[in-house]
Amino acid sequence: MTPRRAEHVAIGLMVSGAFLALAILFFIIAVIMIKGLPHITARFLLDNPMDMGRAGGIFSTIVSTVYLLVVSLVIAIPLGVGTAIYLTEYTEEGKITKIVRFGTECLAGVPSIILGLFGFILFVIKLGFGWSVLSGGISLAIMILPVIIRTSEEAIKSVPQAFRDVNEVLGGSKWQGVTRLVLPNAAPGILTGVILSVGRGIGETAVVIFTLGTSLRTPFSIFDSGRSMAVHFYILAREGISMDNAYATAAVLVFSILIINIFSYYLMHKFVEARR
C-alpha cells in the first residue's frame, strides 16, 4: 500500500469511527424519546407514583433526585475544591501530593456497587442513618469527589501565576490570593467539574439503591428515604412493572441532564462575560 493510500484508509477509518460514536448517541436518545415521550404529560411529572409505579407519575422521585444531588454537592464541593486548593496552592509537589493524587485516582476506580455496599454498611447500618437522603448524599459525594478534585485542580492551575505574584507584591496573604483571585478565575472550570458530577450522580443507581433506599414517598427530612429517578427506572424495568413508565422516566432523566448542561454552560458563559 502506498503512503498516500494508507493515509486515505486511516482517515476513512477515523471518520467512520467518529460518525459511529455520534450515531450510537443519537440511536440511544432516539429510542428513549420515541418510547418515552408519548407517556410524558404534566400529570406524569406532577403526580406521585401509584400502585408501585404502574400508574400515576414520578413527582416524588424527581424530588428525591434533586434532594439527593443537592446534599451530595453540598458535601463534595467544599471537600473537593478544598483538596484541590491544598494540592495546588499550599504544598509543593512531593510525596504528599503524589499520595493524595494516587488516592483520589483509586477512589475514582472503585466500582459504584462497592461504594453502595460501603455506604450501606457504614452510614445506613453502623451510623444508623438508615436508608436516607443523608446516607445517599454522603455516598454519592464520595463517588463524585475525584471528579471535582481533578477538574478543580486543573482549573486552579490554569489561573495565571502572575496573579499570585501580584497578590504577593501587594501584600496579600496566600488565602486572600486564593479567595479574591484564584477561585473567582477558576470558577468556570470548577463549575464544569460540578456539571460532570451532576451528570454522573443523576444517573447513578448502584450507590443510591443501597443508601437512599427505594421508598416511593416524597422525602422531607434529611433522614427520610426515597427513590431517585434512575432507581425508579431500574425497578420499573427490572421487575417488569411498566415499560411505558420506565421509558418515560428515562426520557425525563435524559432531558434533565440536557437542561442542566445547557443552563450551566449559559451561566458559565455569563460569568466569564461579566469578568471580561
Place this chain on the structure above:
Amino acid sequence: MTVDYTLKAEGFNLFYGEFHALKNLNLSIKRNTVTALIGPSGCGKSTLLRSFNRMNDLIPGVKTEGAIFFDGEDITKETVNLVRLRQKIGMVFQRPNPFPLSIRDNITFGPRVMGEKKSDVLDEIVEDSLKRVGLWEVLKEDLNRNALALSDEQQQRLCIARLLAVKPEIVLMDEPCSALDPIATLRIEELMLELKRRYTVVVVTHNMQQAARVSDETGLMYLGELVEFDKTKKIFTSPSQKITEDYVTGKFG
C-alpha cells in the same frame, strides 16, 4: 553632605540549589533616583531585583548569603515581615498583568487586602493613584470598565497605579516596557522620571538606550557579578571596565 541610601547590598550571594546565581554583590541605591540594571540575558539582574522584595522566596531551593539593607534593616533575615516589606518595596512585572476586574477594583485590591474598607478612602486612593500615572483624566468616567479592555500601555500604567495604591517607597520594575511599542515605551519612561520625585525606582532593562535615557545610575551585571556600578553618564561615556565598554557599544549581549 551625606548621601541618602535606601537600599544597600553587602556581600550578597544567591544560590538556586547548586547554581551560584549572584556573586558577592555590593551596591547602594540612592533615594529618589532611577537606577538601571543592565546586562545580557541570564546575568542575574532580574534575580537581584527580585531579591530586593524577597520574591525569590516563591522559588523552592533558593538560598542567600550576605545582607541587603533597607532603611538599615537586613531584609534577608528569616524574621522579616514579608507583607510589610513588599508593601514598602513594590514590583512591576514584564507583561502588563491587570486582574480581570474593573479598573477601580484593580487599584483598590492592595488597600483592601490590607483591610481598608471605607469607600471614600478607597475612592481617594483610586483618584490619587490614577493621577500619578497620568490615567485619571482619561479613565475617570470609566472606572467600572474591565481593565483588560485597556491598551497595553494603559494596562501597564494601571499596574503601576495598582502598586502605588499601597504606598510603596521603592518601585522595582522588571523590563516594564518589553511588551510595549516604542511610543508607549517612551511614555512609560517619562512616567519613571516623574515617579522618582516621590519614589525610588530600580529598573531592569535589556534596552541600553532606555537605561541611558531614564537612569541616574547604572549597574552592569555579567554572569552573576556586578561588573561596574556608576553614574549612568560615566557608564555610557567612559566606563572603567572593558566588559562594560563592550556591552554598551553592542559588541556582545
